Structures are given as C-alpha cells and as structure tokens.
Amino acid sequence: MDVREIRKQFPILNQEVNGHPLVYLDSAATSQKPISVIETLERYYKEYNSNVHRGVHTLGTRATDEYEGAREKVRKFINATSTEEIIFTRGATTALNTVAQSYGRAHVGEGDEIVISHMEHHANIIPWQQLAKEKGAVLKYVPLEEDGTISIEAVKQTVTSNTKIVSIMMVSNVLGSMNPIEQIAEVAHQHGAIMVVDGAQAAPHMLIDVQKLNCDFLAFSAHKMAGPTGVGVLYGKKQHLEKMEPVEFGGEMIDFVGLQESTWKELPWKFEAGTPIIAGAIGLGAAIDFLEDIGLDEIEAYEHKLAAYAMEQMSTIDGISIYGPKDPSKRAGLVTFNISDVHPHDVATVLDAEGIAVRAGHHCAQPLMKWLKVSATARASFYLYNTEEEIDKLVAGLVKTKEYFSDVI
Numbered sequence: 213m214d215v216r217e218i219r220k221q222f223p224i225l226n227q228e229v230n231g232h233p234l235v236y237l238d239s240a241a242t243s244q245k246p247i248s249v250i251e252t253l254e255r256y257y258k259e260y261n262s263n264v265h266r267g268v269h270t271l272g273t274r275a276t277d278e279y280e281g282a283r284e285k286v287r288k289f290i291n292a293t294s295t296e297e298i299i300f301t302r303g304a305t306t307a308l309n310t311v312a313q314s315y316g317r318a319h320v321g322e323g324d325e326i327v328i329s330h331m332e333h334h335a336n337i338i339p340w341q342q343l344a345k346e347k348g349a350v351l352k353y354v355p356l357e358e359d360g361t362i363s364i365e366a367v368k369q370t371v372t373s374n375t376k377i378v379s380i381m382m383v384s385n386v387l388g389s390m391n392p393i394e395q396i397a398e399v400a401h402q403h404g405a406i407m408v409v410d411g412a413q414a415a416p417h418m419l420i421d422v423q424k425l426n427c428d429f430l431a432f433s434a435h436k437m438a439g440p441t442g443v444g445v446l447y448g449k450k451q452h453l454e455k456m457e458p459v460e461f462g463g464e465m466i467d468f469v470g471l472q473e474s475t476w477k478e479l480p481w482k483f484e485a486g487t488p489i490i491a492g493a494i495g496l497g498a499a500i501d502f503l504e505d506i507g508l509d510e511i512e513a514y515e516h517k518l519a520a521y522a523m524e525q526m527s528t529i530d531g532i533s534i535y536g537p538k539d540p541s542k543r544a545g546l547v548t549f550n551i552s553d554v555h556p557h558d559v560a561t562v563l564d565a566e567g568i569a570v571r572a573g574h575h576c577a578q579p580l581m582k583w584l585k586v587s588a589t590a591r592a593s594f595y596l597y598n599t600e601e602e603i604d605k606l607v608a609g610l611v612k613t614k615e616y617f618s619d620v621i
C-alpha cells in the first residue's frame with residue numbers, strides 16, 4: 213500500500229490548519245473522501261440527476277441503474293446472498309432503530325431479554341432501551357474484561373433462553389477492541405435469539421462476511437468508510453426481512469394503495485419509503501470500489517501497524533492512560549487516552565492549534581465512560597491515509613500539551 217499515493221487522492225488533507233499541515237486523526241467520527249467519491253457525486257448531479265424507479269426517461273433509467281448497481285456493490289462487499297437483503301438507510305443509527313422498531317416490536321414481549329454490552333455506542337443502546345421500556349422487557353449488559361474486551365464466557369453467562377436479541381458492536385469506537393462476533397452469534401442462536409451487529413467501526417477497516425459471521429442483521433454508515441454522509445446500510449437475512457413490517461410509510465414502498473388498506477412492495481424497497489438516498493448510495497458504491505481497489509486486508513494490516521506504532525510511542529509519555537486492549541493485535545486503528553490532570557477538551561484544543569484533529573468527549577458511549585470511571589477521553593483514530601510521521605506529530609503535540617499545563621498548574 214502506497215500511502216503517499218493514497219493521500220494524493222484526498223484533496224482535503226492537503227491544507228494547513230492554524231499554520232500547520234493538517235493531521236486528521238478523527239476518522240472514527242467521519243472519514244475523509246477520495247476524489248473518486250467526490251467526482252461520482254458530482255457526475256450524478258451534473259449529468260444524470262433524476263428520481264429512481266419511476267420514469268422511463270433516459271436520465272431516470274441511468275439513475276436507477278446506478279442506484280441499484282450500488283446495492284449490488286454493497287451485497288458483494290459484505291457477501292450477502294441477495295440484494296433483497298440490502299436496505300439503504302440514513303446511517304447505522306437508522307438501521308439499528310429499524311431493527312428495534314420492526315423486528316423488535318414483533319418478537320420481544322414482557323420479561324424477554326435483550327442483550328447488549330457495556331462498550332456499545334448510544335446508537336446500539338437507546339433503541340433497545342426504548343423497546344425494553346415499551347414491552348416490559350429486560351435490557352442486559354455483557355460485562356467487559358479488565359482489558360476492555362468481551363469474552364465468550366461472559367456472553368454465555370448473560371444470554372439465556374429468555375433472550376430474544378443480542379446486539380453487539382464488531383469494533384469499539386472507544387476501546388478499539390474487536391469482538392468475537394462469530395462466536396457470540398453462535399451463543400445467541402443456541403438460545404434461539406437473533407444476532408444484530410453494529411458494524412459502523414468495522415466496515416471501513418476490515419472484510420465483513422455476513423454469511424461467515426452468521427449474523428441476522430448488520431448496520432453500518434457510509435461516511436466512516438470514505439463515502440458520503442446521510443447514507444448507510446441495513447443488512448438483514450431475507451427470512452426475517454420478508455416477515456417484518458416497514459417502519460416508514462409513503463411513496464416508493466407501496467404496491468397498492470386503497471382508501472383504508474395498502475400493500476407493500478417486495479424486498480428491499482418496502483423498507484425504503486420516499487425518494488431514496490440516490491446520490492448517497494451511488495457515492496457509497498464508489499467508496500466500496502475505492503476500498504476494494506486497495507484491498508480491505510491491506511487496509512486492516514496497515515491500520516494495525518499504525519495503531520501498534522501509536523501505542524508504543526504514546527506509552528512513552530509520562531502520565532498518559534491508554535484505554536482498551538494493550539495487545540495491538542487485539543485492537544483496530546484508534547487510541548483513546550487521557551493525560552493526568554489535563555481535561556481531554558484541553559488536549560484537543562492544544563492539538564488543534566498544532567493542526568492536529570482529535571476528538572474529545574464521551575464518544576456517544578456514556579455507559580462505557582462510567583465503566584472506565586472517567587467522564588471523557590481524547591481519541592486519535594486512524595485511516596488508510598494516516599502516516600507514522602503524523603503519529604510522531606501527535607506525540608510531540610501531547611508532550612507540548614503536558615508541558616503547557618504543568619506550567620499553568
């Protein structure tokens with residue numbers, strides 16, 4: 213993988229911020245977009261902007277072909293068996309809410325259990341909390357190991373024959389831990405529960421094979437994987453989706469509309485009410501082409517290398533606490549940390565003055581912050597365009613932050 217060549221494809225990286233070359237270390241929040249994705253969006257709006265699935269005119273046909281072509285790219289990307297199993301949503305959040313509101317409402321009753329973990333993003337907590345409240349169900353949390361991983365033993369101790377849904381993230385946006393989804397799905401299925409996977413932090417960085425994982429649903433967002441904002445994917449096994457009721461109603465998703473009753477289109481369109489996210493889906497298709505041209509295996513290996521280097525270099529800073537697995541082979545490309553006696557927002561502010569973008573806060577994971585016994589952390593997250601030199605700049609910035617605040621104190 214030639215990172216210098218890759219960087220040239222990301223025009224946004226070639227700029228100065230506060231008088232320094234931009235060091236963008238916030239890709240877990242949203243990744244930057246390569247020129248091929250930007251040009252694909254531009255081409256859609258400049259050459260064939262049209263609504264889909266309606267007219268017989270030439271532009272409409274092209275837009276429909278490109279939109280449905282993007283669905284096939286997504287299918288192949290995650291190795292789903294059919295495009296009927298691929299639903300375009302606004303993002304991972306909408307995808308998870310759809311599962312909770314449709315599958316969840318139909319299958320979860322009083323006293324049933326929904327199992328998630330202490331490391332989940334709010335997008336994989338609140339939809340289940342709401343469902344549990346509505347149905348009188350019990351929301352249970354798999355406890356984490358000391359090093360911020362999930363052990364299969366802990367899953368086995370939490371899932372019971374009353375569990376209807378297990379919903380776990382594949383990669384943590386805070387700890388970087390990679391969870392044993394395949395084994396967790398096996399435990400869920402042994403107890404007659406379904407397995408929902410939050411793949412928001414996995415899809416950008418590693419190969420996902422839904423058949424191998426044997427998950428029932430998978431959610432992810434395009435904007436974290438070099439694609440546009442406002443679009444994401446809900447994968448679902450056809451056997452579930454076929455029986456599920458839509459959660460949004462209106463144009464595009466209907467077959468016949470009467471005065472009192474209506475019927476729905478077949479899969480996947482019954483879950484795509486209204487004018488769909490046409491440009492976004494086509495842009496996601498271009499992002500998948502871009503990532504596959506480089507190779508997801510290559511991207512994952514490169515990010516492991518960056519994370520290992522970052523862990524090694526950052527560990528040399530006095531007073532730094534790094535959260536999540538210490539073993540770099542157990543974590544994806546991000547490092548969440550705190551510096552003693554400095555608030556993470558101050559860390560991010562000082563780094564920003566150096567042109568370095570990191571995120572500070574609770575990272576939409578307040579239960580995890582409680583588990584870590586902190587109110588907030590700073591996080592540097594890497595993608596295929598980051599370099600070891602940028603990590604050196606981060607480390608130098610952190611040393612400067614520490615010195616600055618020790619002078620103040």
Ligand code: 7TS
Pocket residue numbers: 240241242302303304305306333335336381383384385410411412413433571575576
């Ligand atoms: N799940 C995980 C694991 C995430 O990291 C995020 C976003 C989401 C779900 C929600 O994705 P959305 O595209 O629907 O918003 N995570 C982050 C983050 O870590 N910093 O900013 C957003």
